[in-house]
Amino acid sequence: MNQPRSEDELRAAFTAKATEAPQADDVLRAVRREVYKPPARRRWLAPAVAAVVIAAIGVPLGIAVSHGNNTSEKKAGNAALNASGASSGSAAAGAGSAPRAESSADSVCRPGDVTVTVRRDAAGVATLTISSHGTACRLDRVPRVQWTDNGTALDAQPEAPAPGPSGSSDSSGSSSPSSPSAKAADQLGVLPAGSTATATLRWASACGQPAGDVVRIDWGAGTVEAHAGAESHRTCSQETNPVLRVSAFTGLS
Amino acid sequence: MTFDEFAATRLNAVLRFAVVLTNDRGLAEDVVQEVLIRAHQRWTQIAEMEHPEAYVRRMVVNEFLSWRRKWARYVPQADVEPDTRQPDHAEAHAERSALLAEVVKLPRRQRTVLVLRYYEGMSDAQIADVLGCAETTVRGYAFRGLAALRIELSSEMKEAT
Numbered sequence: 001m002n003q004p005r006s007e008d009e010l011r012a013a014f015t016a017k018a019t020e021a022p023q024a025d026d027v028l029r030a031v032r033r034e035v036y037k038p039p040a041r042r043r044w045l046a047p048a049v050a051a052v053v054i055a056a057i058g059v060p061l062g063i064a065v066s067h068g069n070n071t072s073e074k075k076a077g078n079a080a081l082n083a084s085g086a087s088s089g090s091a092a093a094g095a096g097s098a099p100r101a102e103s104s105a106d107s108v109c110r111p112g113d114v115t116v117t118v119r120r121d122a123a124g125v126a127t128l129t130i131s132s133h134g135t136a137c138r139l140d141r142v143p144r145v146q147w148t149d150n151g152t153a154l155d156a157q158p159e160a161p162a163p164g165p166s167g168s169s170d171s172s173g174s175s176s177p178s179s180p181s182a183k184a185a186d187q188l189g190v191l192p193a194g195s196t197a198t199a200t201l202r203w204a205s206a207c208g209q210p211a212g213d214v215v216r217i218d219w220g221a222g223t224v225e226a227h228a229g230a231e232s233h234r235t236c237s238q239e240t241n242p243v244l245r246v247s248a249f250t251g252l253s
Numbered sequence: 254m255t256f257d258e259f260a261a262t263r264l265n266a267v268l269r270f271a272v273v274l275t276n277d278r279g280l281a282e283d284v285v286q287e288v289l290i291r292a293h294q295r296w297t298q299i300a301e302m303e304h305p306e307a308y309v310r311r312m313v314v315n316e317f318l319s320w321r322r323k324w325a326r327y328v329p330q331a332d333v334e335p336d337t338r339q340p341d342h343a344e345a346h347a348e349r350s351a352l353l354a355e356v357v358k359l360p361r362r363q364r365t366v367l368v369l370r371y372y373e374g375m376s377d378a379q380i381a382d383v384l385g386c387a388e389t390t391v392r393g394y395a396f397r398g399l400a401a402l403r404i405e406l407s408s409e410m411k412e413a414t
Contacts, residue, residue, distance in 0.1 A: 018269035
């Protein structure tokens with residue numbers, strides 16, 4: 001057992017072991033299967049993994065950021081509401097959907113930049129309030145307003161021509177409808193940052209206030225819908241010529 | 254020489270070398286397969302070499318030397334084959350098996366040096382080139398490996414060492 005061995009014995013042992021080698025064809029088949037495997041799976045795998053990772057990180061992040069913006073806008077809107085005394089019937093269509101960083105005193109206020117409320121009193125007068133969230137922007141001095149009453153949408157007529165930049169309204173009484181298309185520079189007023197502009201909606205009717213509470217307002221950035229609070233009870237069912245008048249905004253510079 | 258030409262003419266020799274080196278048929282198959290997949294990816298460079306087979310053999314050695322790291326979970330299966338040899342060969346076969354079992358116990362580098370020297374017939378200088386070490390280091394590995402296997406050097410080898 002402890003006898004010394006020779007180098008030839010080692011050579012013989014190695015040579016004998018070599019006969020146990022596997023068939024080259026088997027190995028080559030496995031190699032070819034691996035080498036010529038269609039790369040399609042790998043080609044889409046990396047982008048798919050990247051997309052999943054981006055979605056897993058980006059979506060919650062986007063939601064968190066969006067939620068943060070909405071919360072701050074709501075806080076700003078509530079603060080403006082409290083300051084102006086408005087307490088009901090507020091609506092701000094599209095609030096929070098537009099980035100406010102791009103807004104400036106040169107651009108028309110977007111729905112997300114402001115809070116819109118309509119409040120009506122028992123005397124048939126409603127107050128339209130637009131509060132800035134903190135960035136100055138522009139409004140039509142006389143907004144276009146549409147109020148639905150018993151299924152009929154009635155366009156408001158301006159009480160008076162749009163006032164100048166001083167903010168004072170001309171009360172001469174001419175009542176031409178506001179032009180939706182032409183928008184000269186002097187038709188737009190600046191709503192200062194954090195301030196509030198108000199306009200009055202007067203419903204001249206023998207039957208009392210309109211039955212509906214949906215009011216559509218357009219100050220130059222598209223139609224925004226607001227609710228005027230509790231619906232009123234009309235004293236008569238049909239009326240021939242109800243008239244809704246809207247004043248110019250006060251509070252614009 | 255294309256990859257397919259190499260595989261057709263030289264793969265059997267590489268596989269035999271891998272079996273002797275690893276002393277395990279399954280492991281040899283896996284090692285060679287890994288090496289061939291990598292070699293195929295850059296065969297254009299390998300084909301331009303003077304001895305593509307030597308390069309592939311070196312890749313097999315490197316793969317084997319790193320197998321403890323890469324193949325840590327690999328549990329070699331006992332390669333037991335029914336002994337169909339004649340009774341008069343039984344003693345020689347047992348002695349060969351015992352010798353190979355002792356070779357397997359050697360450190361990997363010592364084992365590699367012995368396989369390259371006694372199976373591949375390489376000189377110490379060639380072995381040093383494959384392993385990337387000095388010739389004296391190769392001789393040291395060989396000396397310690399042979400001593401552990403109780404192999405007496407021939408007189409020529411004694412002089413060389």
